[in-house]
Amino acid sequence: MKNKIILTIIIIIAALFRFIQLDSLPPSLTWDEVAWGYNAYSIGVDGKDEFGRFLPYDYLESFGDFKPPVYAYLDIVPIKIFGLTEFAVRFPSAFFGVLTVFITYFLVKLIFITSKKKEIYGLITSLLLAISPWHILLSRAAFEANIATFFIVLGMYLFLLSINKKPGLLPLSAISFIASLYTFNTARIVTPLLVMSLAIFFRKKLWKIKKITLASIIFGIIVLIPTLSFLFSPQAKLRYQEVNIFSDISIIETVNREIDNDQGTWWSKILHNRRIFYAREYLKHSFDNLSIDFLFIRGDGNPKLSTRDIGQMYLWELPFFFIGLLLMFRYRENKWFLVPIWLLLAIVPVGAARETPHALRFETALPTFQIIVAYGVVNSYFLLTNFRKVYFASLSLIILFFLTYFVHIYFVHYSWQFSGEWQYGYKESISYVKSVSGKYDNVIVSGSLGRPYAYYLFYLQIPPEEFRKSAIIEKDNFGFVHVYGFSNYHFPDKVEFEANKGKNLYIISAKEDVGGNLEKIFYNKRGEKVLKAISL
Numbered sequence: 001m002k003n004k005i006i007l008t009i010i011i012i013i014a015a016l017f018r019f020i021q022l023d024s025l026p027p028s029l030t031w032d033e034v035a036w037g038y039n040a041y042s043i044g045v046d047g048k049d050e051f052g053r054f055l056p057y058d059y060l061e062s063f064g065d066f067k068p069p070v071y072a073y074l075d076i077v078p079i080k081i082f083g084l085t086e087f088a089v090r091f092p093s094a095f096f097g098v099l100t101v102f103i104t105y106f107l108v109k110l111i112f113i114t115s116k117k118k119e120i121y122g123l124i125t126s127l128l129l130a131i132s133p134w135h136i137l138l139s140r141a142a143f144e145a146n147i148a149t150f151f152i153v154l155g156m157y158l159f160l161l162s163i164n165k166k167p168g169l170l171p172l173s174a175i176s177f178i179a180s181l182y183t184f185n186t187a188r189i190v191t192p193l194l195v196m197s198l199a200i201f202f203r204k205k206l207w208k209i210k211k212i213t214l215a216s217i218i219f220g221i222i223v224l225i226p227t228l229s230f231l232f233s234p235q236a237k238l239r240y241q242e243v244n245i246f247s248d249i250s251i252i253e254t255v256n257r258e259i260d261n262d263q264g265t266w267w268s269k270i271l272h273n274r275r276i277f278y279a280r281e282y283l284k285h286s287f288d289n290l291s292i293d294f295l296f297i298r299g300d301g302n303p304k305l306s307t308r309d310i311g312q313m314y315l316w317e318l319p320f321f322f323i324g325l326l327l328m329f330r331y332r333e334n335k336w337f338l339v340p341i342w343l344l345l346a347i348v349p350v351g352a353a354r355e356t357p358h359a360l361r362f363e364t365a366l367p368t369f370q371i372i373v374a375y376g377v378v379n380s381y382f383l384l385t386n387f388r389k390v391y392f393a394s395l396s397l398i399i400l401f402f403l404t405y406f407v408h409i410y411f412v413h414y415s416w417q418f419s420g421e422w423q424y425g426y427k428e429s430i431s432y433v434k435s436v437s438g439k440y441d442n443v444i445v446s447g448s449l450g451r452p453y454a455y456y457l458f459y460l461q462i463p464p465e466e467f468r469k470s471a472i473i474e475k476d477n478f479g480f481v482h483v484y485g486f487s488n489y490h491f492p493d494k495v496e497f498e499a500n501k502g503k504n505l506y507i508i509s510a511k512e513d514v515g516g517n518l519e520k521i522f523y524n525k526r527g528e529k530v531l532k533a534i535s536l
Contacts, residue, residue, distance in 0.1 A: 003119050007105055007126065014101040014130035018094040018139045020411075023087040026141055027415040027525055028422040030304065031451035033142040034458040035062045037089035040075035042464040050457070051481075052468050057182075058230040063451060064480035066230075070183040071144040084461050089142050096150040097139025101130045103153050104367045110160040111371070115333045117378055124374035129367045131399075133406055134312040137305060138363055145363045148184035151176045152191060152364060156198075156342075160335070163202050167209040174220035182227060189349040190364045197341055286351030289362050292318065295369075300359040303418040309409045312359055314402045316395075317373045324376030331379070343368040419525035426455040429507050429522045429531045434460060436519075440535070441502030444490045448509035449531070453483040453491045462486070497536060506534040 029037070039049050039060050048054050049072070051061055059066040074092040082088035108122040115121065129135050138146045158173035177195055180187040199206065206213045288294065292311075296318045299306030306312065313321075328336050346365035350358055377395070384391050426449060433443055445452045457467060472484040484491055495508055497516070508514070510521060510529035519533040 003123065006123055007102075010105075010123065010127050010130050011098060011102055013127075014098045017131065017136050018097050022090050022094055022140060023085065025411065025415055026304070026422050027419040028424040028427060029086055029089065029455075029458070030141070030423060031063070031454050032067075033086075033089050034454045035060075035067070035451075036071050036075055036142045036144075037079065037084055038454060038457045039072040040079050040089075041084050041458075041461075043072060044076040044080055045464050048464065050464060050467065051473070058227045061481060063454075064475065068144065068181070068183050068185065070179060071142065071147055074147065075142075084458060090140065093142050093146045094139050096147050097135060100135070100146075100150045100153050100367070101126050103150070103157050104129055104370070107153060107157040107160070107367075108371055108374070110157065110164065111335045111338055112333050113160075113164065113335070117382070120378050121371075121374055124377055125367060125370045128317075128370040128374055131403055131406075132313065132366075132370060133299070133307065133310050133410075134359060134363070135366060136410075137307070138360065141304070143360060143363075145184045145186065145360045148180040148187040149363050149366055151180035151183060152187065152194070153367065155180065155191075156194075156338075159198055162212075163205040163209075167212050170209070170212050170216045171219050174216045175223060178220055178223050181224065184364075186349045186361045186364055188231065190346050193345045193348060194342060197345065198338075201337075282351050285353060285356040286347050288356035289347060289350050289358070291357060294357040294359075300357060302359075303421045305359040307406070307409050307414055310402075310406050313369060313373070314399075314406070316398050316402055317369075320373045320376035320380065321369065322376070323380055324372040324374070327379045328372065328375050339368050339371050343372075416525045420528065420530070423449045423455075424524045425449060425522045425530035426452070427459055429533065430456060430459040432520055432522075432533060433505065433507065436505065439503070440488075440505040442488050442490060442504045444492065444495055444504055444506045446495050446506070446508040446512070446531075447491060447493065448512075452507075453486070453489070456489055456491075457486075504536050506536065507531055508534060 035050075039062065042048060042050050043055070049056050049060050053061070056069050058069070060069050060072055071092060074096075075089060078088040078091040079085075082091070105122040105126040108125045109118045112118040112121050135146075155173050155176035158169045158176060162168070162170040162173055177191050180191045294300065294311065295313050296311040296315050298308060299311045301308075325340070328339065343365050346362060346368070350356060350361045353361055381388055381391055437443060445456070456462070467486050471486040474482045474484065476482065482493075484493075495506060495512075497506065497514060505519070506514075506516065508531065510532045512532075514534060516534040516536040519535050521529055522531040522533075524530050
């Protein structure tokens with residue numbers, strides 16, 4: 001009963017950190033968030049995505065980044081309930097973030113199933129995930145990676161439960177793992193590797209329930225088939241080439257330059273082989289995600305994924321991470337090996353990414369970091385026989401200090417400091433456009449903040465059928481989708497003043513110096529000019 005009360009408190013804490021001010025913090029929606037929201041709205045209206053594909057199951061074309069579709073489907077009900085709003089768009093991420101904290105407790109108990117400390121392992125891990133800056137930030141925006149993390153954690157839990165107690169749950173584990181493949185691109189690498197590892201480590205137990213195992217495999221393949229054609233399509237290849245280091249031509253140029261410097265000798269071709277250079281780059285990018293600066297000091301360089309004042313984890317967790325790893329290898333309790341293996345497998349795809357470290361792509365590693373830290377915290381307590389009260393009190397105060405600092409930075413300073421990183425200004429400018437649109441024949445919008453058409457669809461709540469009938473859409477040679485207008489709204493690559501007849505309203509970057517009548521200026525949270533309205 002006591003553990004249930006503690007777990008309930010932890011879940012309440014997790015929910016508070018993920019839902020308070022969800023509509024306004026982060027301060028604005030990114031273009032991916034408005035794309036998720038509008039596609040969910042569109043599917044909820046007539047079963048088609050924004051471009052008219054009926055119940056897309058393999059991808060959402062969106063801006064040409066071919067998003068896995070699950071997030072949009074999960075967003076349909078919240079948008080039906082709360083409307084096309086920021087809160088509704090972010091609701092699935094926050095909700096499943098809380099569920100991940102909840103399921104983690106039970107997963108950890110199964111990993112250390114015979115340990116006398118399994119309850120406290122589970123509770124401490126869930127608490128650490130509940131207050132994790134990494135997980136909180138990714139739960140407060142419409143990041144599909146956060147949903148994929150939930151499905152992986154749930155899949156792991158159901159798998160361990162099925163081989164220990166309830167074999168009938170194995171098909172559900174397969175469904176959960178496959179759902180992660182339909183949710184986030186990184187999971188399409190991590191999940192198969194994780195499933196193969198589980199199959200190898202627990203092959204004897206799976207053989208004992210071979211009928212259920214075979215049924216799960218067949219059922220999983222059937223569920224996976226619809227997306228296989230896309231995974232091997234030119235569109236999927238395009239997305240991969242866009243983000244991976246192996247498409248970086250500069251590495252080949254460096255190799256050729258080194259060989260030329262050595263006058264093309266045979267030994268130079270061996271030493272400066274491009275495969276060696278790519279391998280070196282891969283290792284470097286992999287270890288970037290394990291750097292102390294990224295994990296415990298500054299966090300991700302992208303302010304959308306970090307406050308930049310705190311690491312992805314708290315600094316106090318650093319010693320316990322190493323202590324936890326050391327003691328985990330020393331004690332080797334139950335299925336402890338799953339934790340470091342899971343962590344290492346999560347690094348496989350992020351090591352190949354051009355941008356590293358990357359908190360979003362590496363989120364599939366959660367909650368392994370929290371499990372390791374919790375293991376260090378708990379076992380340190382039991383090792384300090386004569387100082388347990390002092391240890392508990394001191395650590396509690398340290399955790400409270402770091403948590404208070406994070407809360408202050410995020411809930412007080414973050415919006416003011418980083419609103420410009422969140423395309424802040426679109427909502428305010430669109431609200432103004434809506435109030436005066438009747439006075440103008442055309443509204444011409446600069447793409448200075450990126451992908452303006454999606455924001456106009458979202459905030460004006462344009463009916464999907466109306467958009468499809470009037471949309472001017474082009475696809476470039478790389479597969480990216482450009483929407484240049486719909487109805488009397490225009491989104492040119494470059495704004496040409498007086499290019500359209502009639503009375504026009506221009507929404508352009510505040511930095512552009514043009515003629516016309518200045519109607520209004522729009523600011524970010526720091527008071528910096530972002531956009532302005534000009535009439536001609």
